[in-house]
Amino acid sequence: MKISLLIFILLSLCSVNAVAQKLYKFQDKQGIFHFTDKPPKAEQKGLEVRQLKVAPKQLVWLLQSDEERRPQYYIRNDYAGPVEVEIDFSERDNVRATPDLPRLFVIEPGKSDTLFQINAINERESSKLAVKYRYIIGSPLAHYRSTTPYLPPIAPNTSFQISQAFGGSFSHTDEQNQYAVDIVMPIGTPIHAARSGIVLEVEDDFFKGGTNKAYGSEANNIRILHDDGSMAVYAHLELEKAQVYPGLAVAAGQLIGYSGNTGFSTGPHLHFAVQINKGMALVSVPFTFIDQQGLAEEPAISAWLKGVAPSQMGHALE
Structure with missing residues (x-):
């Protein structure tokens, strides 16, 4: 069986962290200007610092095992808490998932166990598939009702x-x-x-x-x-x-x-x-x-x- 695989990531409902960088500009003792994203080790005269645009950082990944004939899939969750993940085919030809997709999974921090496996329906024919997923931070709470009062998020006596x-x-x-x-x-x-x-x-x-x-x-x-x-x-x-x-x-x-x-x-x-x-x-x-x-x-x-x-x-x- 030959499986052609593409994984598409949908981030429309995801919570995505961001990473920023700074650009440091300074002139050394020889008069040479330096431009770098790392702060200088020593104090520099005329140091200029520019904040650069923030780049998104992904914290949830759908990953595939190395098994070529019957690949297995799992999630790596780099958040410090649970996420809910929805996984589905966006394209499938001569393949099935066990358990079947679409399906929702609640993933605790770290690497999950195997979530599903892909098999060919007819192993004599070629197969093709594309998998998509989206996630949301937090465990699902369908009937939540708050019973805990909150402290005002400011200092006492302000x-x-x-x-x-x-x-x-x-x-x-x-x-x-x-x-x-x-x-x-x-x-x-x-x-x-x-x-x-x-x-x-x-x-x-x-x-x-x-x-x-x-x-x-x-x-x-x-x-x-x-x-x-x-x-x-x-x-x-x-x-x-x-x-x-x-x-x-x-x-x-x-x-x-x-x-x-x-x-x-x-x-x-x-x-x-x-x-x-x-x-x-x-x-x-x-x-x-x-x-x-x-x-x-x-x-x-x-x-x-x-x-x-x-x-x-x-x-x-x-």
Whole structure:
């Protein structure tokens, strides 16, 4: 049997990390100019640093075994948490999969076991196939309902105004952001984890922002996975100021980064949302913040959000 194989990657619903580079320009003692993507080892007079465009970095891969006649397929997941993957044929001729495709798989971090195998229907004839896949971060949660209140993601004894709440007409109209909150604050304001969890993603390298919709995917952000499968997203953060990294366990109230104005934004603020994977799509869900009296309160537009110390909350945020 001869199998001609192509693997197509669909990223429309994927969560893709990004990697940025800097360009360093300096003149050495001999007067020669140097251009490099690595910082100079010693201090250089007249050093110029230019931020380069961020390049996407893929973290989920569909891989094939070396077996030529009956190849097997598995997923490598480089996230610190689970992903859901949908795999299907985009082209098939004289082949079948065991188990059959299309099929959904939930993949924990690392390399999965064999997911399926390809066999020829008639081994005397040539075969051809192409496989496509797409993935979404997080385990599927079809009937999720939040029961845990969240710590305001700001320092205790600070206060900032909510400019856009649930169903905000400017940019909270899609499923990912319907239940998001925008909190106005100066660039460089400390951002704290609203709930304990594991850091899944850190986008720290975007440096542009404004009302041009081309910036929509260029907001620095941190995504934290909670123990019930939900994920908090902290977005529009400052360039290269993340205080956490993927795989790190964080506690509620821990400093994780600083606010900024990156991505699609009308001004410096923090965008906060709680999302789940529902039907192979990221969907935001309602949540409440804990107020200074220890009561759960739904965020409201124009309200002033006040920081609360985790020690005041007992076990409510675990």
